[in-house]
Amino acid sequence: MISWRLFRIFCCLLVFFLSSFAASPRFQSEPYLRHVKYLASDDLKGRGNGTPELERAAEYIAQQYHAAGLQPAGDNGTFFQSFQLTTGSRLGPNNRLTLFAGHESFEAALQRDFVPIVIGERTTVKGEVVFAGYGITAEEHNYDDYKNLDVTDKIVLALAHEPRENEAGSPFNGQEPTLHGHDNTKALNAKFRGALALLIVQDPANHSSESVDLPDPSGSQGNDLGICVLRISSSLARRLLEADKKDLLDLQKSIDRNLAPQSFSLSEAAVSLEVDVVRVRSEVRNVVGLLPGQDPALADETVVLGAHYDHLGLGGHDSMVPKLVGQIHNGADDNASGTAGVLELAAALSRDNSARRRSYLFIAFAGEELGLHGSAHWTNHPTRTLKKVVAMLNMDMIGRSRGNQISLGGIGTSPMFPELVRNSAAQSGLEVRTSQSGYGSSDHTSFYVKDVPVLFFFSGLHSDYHRPTDDWEKINVPGAIRILEMVYQIATRLNIAQSRPQFTKVDEPVTTGSTRGGGTGYGAYFGSIPDMTDEVKGVRFVDIRPNSPAAKAGLKANDTLVRFAGMEIKNLQDFTYMLRTHKPGELVEVTVVRDGKPLTVEVRLEVRR
Numbered sequence: 001m002i003s004w005r006l007f008r009i010f011c012c013l014l015v016f017f018l019s020s021f022a023a024s025p026r027f028q029s030e031p032y033l034r035h036v037k038y039l040a041s042d043d044l045k046g047r048g049n050g051t052p053e054l055e056r057a058a059e060y061i062a063q064q065y066h067a068a069g070l071q072p073a074g075d076n077g078t079f080f081q082s083f084q085l086t087t088g089s090r091l092g093p094n095n096r097l098t099l100f101a102g103h104e105s106f107e108a109a110l111q112r113d114f115v116p117i118v119i120g121e122r123t124t125v126k127g128e129v130v131f132a133g134y135g136i137t138a139e140e141h142n143y144d145d146y147k148n149l150d151v152t153d154k155i156v157l158a159l160a161h162e163p164r165e166n167e168a169g170s171p172f173n174g175q176e177p178t179l180h181g182h183d184n185t186k187a188l189n190a191k192f193r194g195a196l197a198l199l200i201v202q203d204p205a206n207h208s209s210e211s212v213d214l215p216d217p218s219g220s221q222g223n224d225l226g227i228c229v230l231r232i233s234s235s236l237a238r239r240l241l242e243a244d245k246k247d248l249l250d251l252q253k254s255i256d257r258n259l260a261p262q263s264f265s266l267s268e269a270a271v272s273l274e275v276d277v278v279r280v281r282s283e284v285r286n287v288v289g290l291l292p293g294q295d296p297a298l299a300d301e302t303v304v305l306g307a308h309y310d311h312l313g314l315g316g317h318d319s320m321v322p323k324l325v326g327q328i329h330n331g332a333d334d335n336a337s338g339t340a341g342v343l344e345l346a347a348a349l350s351r352d353n354s355a356r357r358r359s360y361l362f363i364a365f366a367g368e369e370l371g372l373h374g375s376a377h378w379t380n381h382p383t384r385t386l387k388k389v390v391a392m393l394n395m396d397m398i399g400r401s402r403g404n405q406i407s408l409g410g411i412g413t414s415p416m417f418p419e420l421v422r423n424s425a426a427q428s429g430l431e432v433r434t435s436q437s438g439y440g441s442s443d444h445t446s447f448y449v450k451d452v453p454v455l456f457f458f459s460g461l462h463s464d465y466h467r468p469t470d471d472w473e474k475i476n477v478p479g480a481i482r483i484l485e486m487v488y489q490i491a492t493r494l495n496i497a498q499s500r501p502q503f504t505k506v507d508e509p510v511t512t513g514s515t516r517g518g519g520t521g522y523g524a525y526f527g528s529i530p531d532m533t534d535e536v537k538g539v540r541f542v543d544i545r546p547n548s549p550a551a552k553a554g555l556k557a558n559d560t561l562v563r564f565a566g567m568e569i570k571n572l573q574d575f576t577y578m579l580r581t582h583k584p585g586e587l588v589e590v591t592v593v594r595d596g597k598p599l600t601v602e603v604r605l606e607v608r609r
Contacts, residue, residue: 026348027484029477035064035340036399039309040332040472047331048313049370050087050282057309061287061343061364068347070289073361073383081286083377085367091115092276094122099236100270101243114199114232116275117183118225125196125228126272127155129240132263133255134159135186135198137581141171141259149263152194155271157240158186159203159248160231163256166206171259179580182322187229188577192567197228197273201237204249205256226570228275243268284310284366286374288383291350293495295357302384303494304361304392304452305345305487306375307338308368308443312466318369320466327468332475334465337399338457339364341484348488358390358495365443368396371532375443376542379450390500391453393487394444401459401479405431406486409456410444412436414501417455420493428486436506439529439545449529449543449557453501455490457483507546523580524605526550528561530572538562538593539575553603555592562598563591584608 038044038060044053062079065072074081095116097108108114133145135158145158162181164170172178179185183200190198237248244266251262287309293299311331312318319325330336346362361384367373379386391414398406406425411417411434418434425432438448444456459479464470494501527548531540539561544551561569564578565588582588584607591600 025481026488027344027481029481031347032340032344032480032484033472033475033477035343036332036336036475037472039336039339040330040470042328042330044330046313046315046329047309047311048087048316049085049284049310049367050280051313053313054284054310054366058285058287058364058366061309061339062289064343065287065289065346065362068289068343068350070291070346070350070362073288073290074286075383079287079289081288081378081381081383082283083286083367083373083381084281084283085370085373086279087282087284087370088280089277090280092122092278094274094276096272096274097230097232098272099239100272101239102268106239108232108236112233113236114230116228116230116277117200118187118227118229118277122274122276123228124272124274125155127153127196127270129199129266129269129271130154130156130195130263131241131246131251131266132156132158132190133251133261134161134163134181134203135189135200136162136180137189138172138180143171143259145261145263146189146193147261147263149261149265151190153196154265155197155199155273156190156195157199157201157237157266158190159252160200161203161206163259165203183229184225184317184573185577187225187227188573191225191227192577195227197230197271199230199232199237199271201232201248202234203252204234205252224571225573228273230273230275240266240269240271284374286366286378287364288378289346289362290384291346291356291360291362293357293359294355298357299359300385301358301388301390301500302361303358303491304363304389304447305342305395305491306363306365306392306443307342307395308335308365308374309339310366310369310374311335312369315468318466321468324468329466329468330471332470332472333397333399333459333462334470335368335396336472337397337459337475337480338395341395341398341480341487344484345487345491348484349491352492354492356495359384360491360495361389368443372443372446373532375446376531379446386450386452389447389452391455391494392444392447393455393457393491394442395457395483395487396442397461398457398459398483399475399477399480400462401476401483403431404429404479404482405433405460406483407433407435407458407460409435409440409458410438410448410454412506413438413448413455413504414453415504416497416501417453420490421455424486424489424493427489428482430482430486438506439543445529451503451505453503457487459483505546523576523608524582524584524586525608526579526603526605528555530575532572536560537571538569539572541592549603549606553590553601555590555601555603556594559592559594559599561590561592563589563600565589579605
């Protein structure tokens with residue numbers, strides 16, 4: 001027989017082990033970081049949309065769903081929901097450039113002397129050449145390369161980058177490029193002034209390369225700017241200028257020294273060009289897994305937990321350091337951190353033996369970095385009844401929290417949320433900074449515009465955002481674990497609640513203040529939410545913010561903007577450029593197409609919020 005002394009020891013040990021098991025944390029650092037390391041590894045090359053590496057990431061996520069016991073909830077009994085999007089471009093067979101200087105002509109060589117950098121319809125243009133400095137108009141710096149310069153039906157030659165690059169005292173922010181220095185901004189500035197094409201040459205004072213300084217065009221985002229844009233070599237630019245006895249380096253130095261235009265029409269030069277750049281369409285996949293509810297009356301209702309798993313690949317259009325295009329942008333925080341969170345939440349909620357009344361749906365979205373494509377596709381083609389989605393919890397960049405702080409958007413999208421968030425934050429040991437709006441530049445927006453309550457978990461921007469330095473070593477794992485605990489508390493409370501959260505459209509307050517500045521580099525405030533996935537002529541509005549200038553003018557969701565302040569709007573790039581060139585307080589005439597008919601209204605722009 002076992003002695004009483006041994007029995008007491010056994011009971012004490014049993015209590016110890018049981019209490020230790022009960023006290024063990026729900027989320028642990030090692031499995032969470034393992035997911036981040038894999039997704040943000042060099043082997044996955046930044047998980048760019050349309051790449052084999054993004055497909056490998058999708059397969060990994062599906063494997064983790066399966067291991068957690070989730071059911072496939074994608075297409076045809078799989079974990080995957082496929083869709084098409086534009087992921088880049090390729091050169092067609094008909095790209096030509098001929099330079100006419102004096103009485104001579106010169107046939108330029110593709111990829112040695114020039115490379116087209118934006119897509120569009122196959123186009124042939126010919127015209128005289130105008131040198132327009134850096135091709136910049138910056139009213140805030142009293143700087144305009146187009147001052148007293150007519151470029152209508154002409155071809156503009158402009159320097160890359162900005163004046164006084166690398167100078168700390170530069171009004172253009174020196175070492176950090178501003179929007180004025182982007183090729184797209186220069187192209188739109190030339191287009192809206194009537195130019196036929198834009199030739200961009202590397203500025204020789206800071207970049208002495210003779211070659212065309214351009215990454216592989218397949219790495220572009222497939223933008224159609226409505227104007228031919230080419231990068232050309234320094235030697236080709238010199239050929240253009242020599243006939244007028246001008247030197248490119250001297251012109252740049254003069255502009256930088258005086259911050260004054262040196263623009264002029266070339267009297268002895270003309271260019272004929274043909275541009276043929278074709279969109280590349282790729283199939284990408286959302287990864288969708290289901291944990292079914294157990295209450296027959298509520299199992300068809302769904303709590304969605306989501307994060308995007310794509311990133312920038314090797315950089316390109318959205319990299320914060322365009323000169324490092326070609327380097328792997330690993331995207332550890334953006335958004336391997338959120339994707340790893342979805343995987344750990346799937347495992348934890350699957351292990352939870354308590355009553356699960358409603359279903360959980362876990363979605364890893366593709367296409368977010370190109371415009372919320374994956375979430376928009378799911379909400380337009382839901383694999384669960386959209387009207388039965390009770391809430392969407394979105395995790396985007398949860399890996400770099402400072403201390404115990406977390407930003408939480410969407411708290412105003414349901415009257416249930418403030419108390420729910422307050423209690424869950426206290427239980428998770430987090431200090432929460434909240435915002436009311438359900439809009440934002442992440443996937444929860446696609447649900448909010450469909451009248452679904454949303455919460456957006458975000459640990460904040462940092463200096464590695466959209467740079468090759470966003471690596472796994474910088475992830476604050478304990479902070480991310482605390483955020484996951486908070487998401488878990490909110491998700492389980494939503495799951496077992498007697499009634500689903502009521503949806504509320506946030507009535508955003510009017511911003512007061514000076515009408516002399518726009519508040520950000522994106523110009524005045526209009527208040528529309530564009531459908532970034534809709535390839536139509538113009539800009540289709542998926543929603544209009546309440547109490548915004550657009551709402552006050554009577555604009556509605558599903559309107560398509562086609563004219564703004566007298567200018568034709570062909571795409572979102574046109575629209576954002578026009579907003580940057582107009583000030584708060586201005587009254588602008590806007591034309592939209594509604595139900596197939598044009599409608600013109602006046603919109604009073606406001607300070608951006």
